[in-house]
Amino acid sequence: MEIPDVPKPLLEALTAAAAGQRCALVGGVVRDLLLHRHHEDPWRGLPDLDLVVEGRAADLVERFPEALRMVFAQPIPLQIQEHGSFGTLELELDLPEGQGGTWLLDIASARSERYPQPGENPLVSPGLLDEDLARRDFTVNSMALTLERGQLLDPHRGQQDLSARQLRFLHPNSVSDDPTRLVRAARYAARLGFDLAPDAFDQVRTTLASWPWRWRVGDDPGQAPPALGTRLRMELELLLSREPWPMALAALQRWGALAVLDSQLQADRHLQRRLHWAQRLQVPLLPALLAGASDPLALAERLQLPHRQHKLIAQMLDLDQRLQSQPAVQAPSAWCECLEAPGVSPESVALALAAGIGQRRPLIRWLFRWRHVRSPVSAQSLMLSEQLSPGPKLGDRIKFFRFSYLDEFE
Structure with missing residues (x-):
């Protein structure tokens, strides 16, 4: 088995450590390898490797240092961190100079899962590799490449959807169970040039129309299930920081999927312009996105934004109230008096400017000239x-x- 950029000795050491356990590469590495080999996509590189092993991942990890020493004929520095109650292990290793550099490995025990209620965290139990693949988000991400024989496992016809460059959910209740999959779909659509399969689009439309979650917009924001709250925020942060976000947000609006955040954001024609201004003014993009919501503070609380970003939105809304009472024409000193009042920060003025609040010209002049x-x-x-x-x-x-x-x- 050969994978671009991945040192062959590293794969040999992993295979040796996995002896007696069924182990496979999963996720993006398999998808991107097939896109590169069979569909002439450029190789996008690999920041890390994801592996799933039947049985205890910790058993493989215990054998891994000795396997590395045998393959590389010297001890390999290895740092291990355990994440989550189910024992996913993150490994960071530094291979000898000229033999691969630093690598991150995520090694997880195969598991099955079920959702007690739509949008809640799943209940997880040990499982087989096939069960682990069945719990994933899209068919193109539900393929695996076994370490021992290099055998491709494709139980959900992911290769067919790769050829069609489309994203298809694995189950009829995929969006209902975990609405963060909508944001992940937009991330992959923007990065890979894919779109939703017709049945996936139908699932998005019908799920949002029926709103199967016990929590609804207008309820106590702190009571939102994780997939409509903190986990949704984390996916949005990844979209805005790692992906071509203009294409990703355009996809979400095209699918009607921003309604999972707020109906006003879904209908927002100025969303792209607001975020472009925010980027230009070096304002965090997530508060700029939420600034167009019907109730930005409630949405910020629901997503549990970091305190600094939550405070920034509050300052922007307070500034909006101040600016509504300002005369249309006034001296620079009056603008400085308003914009330098306690509770107003330069970043909140920049966010107001990005959001189209107040008069653009005096805000720009204060931000870049008068305050200095x-x-x-x-x-x-x-x-x-x-x-x-x-x-x-x-x-x-x-x-x-x-x-x-x-x-x-x-």
Whole structure:
């Protein structure tokens, strides 16, 4: 078995360590290898390798250091971390210079799963390799390549969907069980140039129309099931940070899938422009996405955004209220007074600008010019000439001269 970029001795060591256990490469490495070999896609590279083993993954990992030593004829530095209650192990190893560099391996025990309620975390139990493949998101990701013989396992006809460049869910309840699969579909669509298969599109449409989840928009945000809350946020973060997000978000809107977040976002014609502005202004993209929702703070709470991003949205909404009371035409000093008030940050002004809140020209001028202008009279000279000591009065005089300068020359 040969895989571009993957050192053959590394695969030999994995095969040796897996002796007595059925073990296979799964997921993106298999999909991308088939796309590269049979469909002339460019090789996208591999940040890591995902493996599934029948039985305890820890047993394989215990044998792996000795297998590495035998293959490479020297000890190989290896760091091991265990994740999750089911014992998925993440390995980081540094191969000898010129023989492969640093590699990340995720080795998981094969498992089966069932969903107690739509959108909840699945209940997981030990299983076989075929059962593990059956729990995955799309047919193109449900293939495996066994280590011992290099045999391709394709129980769900993933190769056929690769040829058609389409994404097909494995089960009729795939979206109902786990709506984060909608965002993953958009990620793959943008990265690989795929689209939903017709029956997958029908499943998206009918599932969202029936809304099978016990939680609904308008309910307590903190009660949303994980697949409509924290797990959905994590998938959105990956989409916005790792994928061609304009294409991914366009796919979600085309499928009607942004309704899983908010109906107003689904209908938002300015979504792409808002995020392009946010990127240009170096504002986090996820708050910029949520800024177009019917209730951005409720959606931020539901997704459990990091505190800093949640606060940024709150500041933007507060600034929106402030700006609505501002006269259309006023001096630079009045804009500075408004935009430099307590509770307003430059980042919140940038987010408001990206979201189309307020008057664009004065916000731009404040963000890039006015807030950086200093008083032409220094604090030291005022302390000497006006007998002032450090404190509020000195600060007021410095602000007076700064504002006077802005109003005269800007």
